Amino acid sequence: MSAARQQDPLKSDAPDRSDRIFSDQNLWYFRTREGDEIGPFRYRSEAESNLDRFMQQLKEKLQPR
Numbered sequence: 001m002s003a004a005r006q007q008d009p010l011k012s013d014a015p016d017r018s019d020r021i022f023s024d025q026n027l028w029y030f031r032t033r034e035g036d037e038i039g040p041f042r043y044r045s046e047a048e049s050n051l052d053r054f055m056q057q058l059k060e061k062l063q064p065r
Contacts, residue, residue, distance in 0.1 A: 021047050030054070 020030045021044065028047035029039030038054065041047040 017048075017051065020051060
């Protein structure tokens with residue numbers, strides 16, 4: 001990882017995975033860095049797996065081709 005990327009302030013501001021997942025009225029959601037709420041999901045595990053998938057898709061978009 002480049003020195004500039006290691007010092008990226010956005011990286012340190014990213015909430016932990018557990019902080020991104022929340023429930024409201026017995027439904028589960030996850031929140032993106034931009035503040036968007038994604039969901040609802042019936043189970044916490046669904047929100048977690050969809051958050052993992054979302055993060056993987058972002059990583060793939062950022063990788064140089």
